[in-house]
Amino acid sequence: MKVAVKVRLKKSILDPQGKTVHNALLHLGFHDIKDVRIGKLIELTIDDSKSRDEVLQMVEEASHSLLANPVIEDFEIEVEEEDQ
């Protein structure tokens, strides 16, 4: 099974990287882009023998303990590909 974890900086936290990229986009003429925020996409490939619920629970735990820092980040888990 393939699972993606999307990690984003919390809305209240300034993202200087996003701001810089936004400025560069404006210079390129993309004036309709109003804001840019940059996060991380983490792709996990998981052992076939696990059930969907087991996988989701495990990924939730992994995200809490390592993949995201709850002080500054939110995360979202998405199943990208289920085993046949």
Next chain:
Amino acid sequence: MKSAVIVFPGSNCDHDMFYALQVMGMDVEFVWHKEKRLDNYDLVVLPGGFSYGDYLRAGAIARFSPIMPAIVEFARNGGAVLGICNGFQVLVESHLLPGALLRNEGLRFRCQWVYLKVENSNTIFTSQAPNTRPLKIPIAHGEGRYFIDEAGLQQLIRNQQIVFRYANAENEVVASANPNGSLYNIAGIINENGNVLGMMPHPERAIELLLGSDDGRYIFESLIASSKEKKNVHSVVDG
């Protein structure tokens, strides 16, 4: 006084710290991150650098090094722990200190001298620091913007856990003295029990006037003074 400098893959201020502690008269040993025990140290230092290449988040992977449970236990038992720069990042990631350290506001790696206002000189790390002027100590980091939520900040203020704030040469905390966008100009904080300090500036790079400042010595002198005091108390109790 016996101190340990923890070496992670990617630590690069470990030798500077070793040298500084030695100059201050301590017995120093390197401890490789794969060790699982810390024996009879008075001080454990997590030095600066880029442990594990700063992958994922600075300090995030080092937190799971084999030595970390021993460091957490050492801290819980009241042992003095000092985290500098990347060491500070490891301490927040391992929840020994609250908050987080984010990418600098200006996105630039900042390598410069800063002035630190000593907000709390009633700690084992700052008891010998002058309270009439700021400490001149250098910084060198790309991810040093301290952040904590509002409730957390109020708690830090209430408990006097904010030890150092970025200031100007006149010891005034002003926005223009803030090199990285840190909340409340925070440069260093201590845990509630007062035995774990994390700071972004590098005191080990400020121990000889020839190199620009020796204000970093105050931090090590404070630790030495508190260690002597502790030993005296112990000998009285033992006697």
